[in-house]
Amino acid sequence: QKEVEQDPGPLSVPEGAIVSLNCTYSNSAFQYFMWYRQYSRKGPELLMYTYSSGNKEDGRFTAQVDKSSKYISLFIRDSQPSDSATYLCATTSGAGKSTFGDGTTLTVKP
Amino acid sequence: DADVTQTPRNRITKTGKRIMLECSQTKGHDRMYWYRQDPGLGLRLIYYSFDVKDINKGEISDGYSVSRQAQAKFSLSLESAIPNQTALYFCATSDPSRGAGETLETQYFGPGTRLLVL
Numbered sequence: 001q002k003e004v005e006q007d008p009g010p011l012s013v014p015e016g017a018i019v020s021l022n023c024t025y026s027n028s029a030f031q032y033f034m035w036y037r038q039y040s041r042k043g044p045e046l047l048m049y050t051y052s053s054g055n056k057e058d059g060r061f062t063a064q065v066d067k068s069s070k071y072i073s074l075f076i077r078d079s080q081p082s083d084s085a086t087y088l089c090a091t092t093s094g095a096g097k098s099t100f101g102d103g104t105t106l107t108v109k110p
Numbered sequence: 111d112a113d114v115t116q117t118p119r120n121r122i123t124k125t126g127k128r129i130m131l132e133c134s135q136t137k138g139h140d141r142m143y144w145y146r147q148d149p150g151l152g153l154r155l156i157y158y159s160f161d162v163k164d165i166n167k168g169e170i171s172d173g174y175s176v177s178r179q180a181q182a183k184f185s186l187s188l189e190s191a192i193p194n195q196t197a198l199y200f201c202a203t204s205d206p207s208r209g210a211g212e213t214l215e216t217q218y219f220g221p222g223t224r225l226l227v228l
Contacts, residue, residue, distance in 0.1 A: 051214070
């Protein structure tokens with residue numbers, strides 16, 4: 001079993017839709033939960049992260065972690081065509097190394 | 111991406127050839143990583159180095175070797191390339207001084223090298 005499982009997608013939504021991206025993880029030692037965004041032909045770039053459980057909001061993006069169920073979510077409100085990218089969830093215990101999900105490719109259609 | 115550069119950006123090679131992928135960074139970070147990305151398999155760690163004298167295997171190191179020539183340079187070699195090493199390869203860096211408690215040690219990725227082994 002992989003340590004981080006991500007809903008595979010791909011996902012295609014109309015502009016303005018609310019998007020929900022989800023992952024589960026298995027290792028209780030993980031404390032940081034990250035979302036990376038990867039545009040086509042680019043390297044991944046950290047979008048946001050949460051430490052331990054709870055929610056974190058940054059503009060149209062909300063990251064949510066439920067450690068009791070080992071569930072990670074990213075919500076995108078009022079999605080825009082510029083949000084079209086592959087989104088990777090990742091976890092780490094903090095010491096540099098990260099474990100990544102397989103990624104979900106999102107397309108937001110104008 | 112400009113802080114972490116990878117060369118070449120694209121490479122086609124034949125089975126059995128030895129090739130080297132190079133990574134340079136101007137971020138001054140001690141920690142560097144090599145990942146490969148395959149469709150449906152996400153990012154998988156090949157090797158990582160926490161300083162110039164430290165090299166560690168990741169989850170898929172077989173068939174690969176690395177060299178940390180300096181703090182700023184970390185190269186990945188395929189000693190005898192095979193077709194299932196066709197993938198997108200990423201170098202990344204991180205800084206342990208910027209991660210403690212609720213502050214994450216963020217990884218910064220290069221633009222990637224697209225490798226095709228025929």
